[in-house]
Amino acid sequence: MSAHDVRTVRTNVRANVRTVPGPCAHWNDQDADFIREILDLVGDKWSVLIIGTLESGPIRYSDLADAIPGISQRMLTLTLKQLRRNGIVTRTTYPEVPPRVEYALTELGASLLATVLALAAWSADHHAEILRHQTSFDSATAT
Amino acid sequence: MSAHDVRTVRTNVRANVRTVPGPCAHWNDQDADFIREILDLVGDKWSVLIIGTLESGPIRYSDLADAIPGISQRMLTLTLKQLRRNGIVTRTTYPEVPPRVEYALTELGASLLATVLALAAWSADHHAEILRHQTSFDSATAT
DNA sequence: CGGTATCCAGATGGATACTG
């Protein structure tokens, strides 16, 4: 059923991009570009973690830092800037003392989160199978 | 409709992992792990390109290299090894002269390809919107 | 043909110190 859902979505891409709908679409060069684009967006170390943390609603910079263990200030700032540049998050400054800055998901960001969770779904579904392959491959290689 | 499909899949993850189904699931720490896992799988520069090229059926090493412009022998070999390790592709050697080696997608690989195409779908759908955000952000930053 | 091995440049990201 998961496979069926994905196929539905997949047909939609092509319908939008080249108006070639149908049940049996195939990989083409355009796909490569789109994949590169989304990997640039979320393929780094922290983007999806931040997006996921923002699901609960607007959150302050420091709370974000606390919610994402291991992230450095530098990477938090840098990644947030990229996400803002791509319209995934918004930054709102409240002129108070001490200053307060809140980050929130845009609609675009929310839809990206949903897509990313589909990825997590696949990963969860096949986690065990992948692990089995890894260990069998490693033991075969070791000998 | 795309959003609905994704939500369906998303609910399934949780059902499998923590048996907490329902219409309104939320991001949790498990998701982070699964995201890391799949990003390790396809977050690099060449994996998805290779997977996409393999959709058409089994293909020789050298034909694969020709089909993916810009890839070095080193990265082709390295990436193929990772994909084999994770059970995404198989390698078959034919003891002929000259030697022939064919790579093919496994079932797991095919389902991964479908999932990745869902990502491409999102990217295609929102490509224009992202571009608009980027240019407006850049011009706002430049001044 | 189908790789390996070595070397090296550039990108990524962590640690630390400092600032409005």
Added chain:
DNA sequence: CAGTATCCATCTGGATACCG
């Protein structure tokens, strides 16, 4: 509080040469 600036280690991947 919410960053910025600098320095540095590691990782990724390209070029090239060589091998079974």
